[in-house]
Amino acid sequence: MLENLKTTDTFAIIPVAIALMILGYFSWKTLNTSNSFQLGVKLYEQKDYQGAEAAFRKVISLNSTNDVVRLLLGDIVKDKGKVEEATELYQEVIASSPKNPDAYLRLANIFIEQNQPEKAKTNLQQAQALLQKQRQPQRAEKISHLLDKITAKINNN
Structure with missing residues (x-):
């Protein structure tokens, strides 16, 4: 019975771990996109168009x-x-x-x-x-x- 409990726990933990990894990935992607967007806008306002262009292209590659x-x-x-x-x-x-x-x-x-x-x-x-x-x-x-x-x-x- 103890072995069945461990197997059940393992099967319950795997989907939760996968969901947490997916959530972590999307959180990282969102944060990275937001940071690149804010940097791009700041550079654009400072008339650093080359830097802004690079930042905006990165945003588009992350979030089209x-x-x-x-x-x-x-x-x-x-x-x-x-x-x-x-x-x-x-x-x-x-x-x-x-x-x-x-x-x-x-x-x-x-x-x-x-x-x-x-x-x-x-x-x-x-x-x-x-x-x-x-x-x-x-x-x-x-x-x-x-x-x-x-x-x-x-x-x-």
């Missing part, structure tokens, strides 16, 4: 769902002239969070710089609609003025 990191990384690579990569990052944010107006705005800026007013207009309209739904009328109004300018440009061509 962080939209803020993708937006900031997109800004960094865009400023480095890597417009295609920035475009992809902004589009990833739109795909994962279609209600994020900042991704549409950043993408619209790229299209404005590339002299693609129709694509810019489409993204600005989407951002404006989202901002109105999110009760941010001041930001939506600023976009409205920009849309008027782009529409005039399109009509003049």
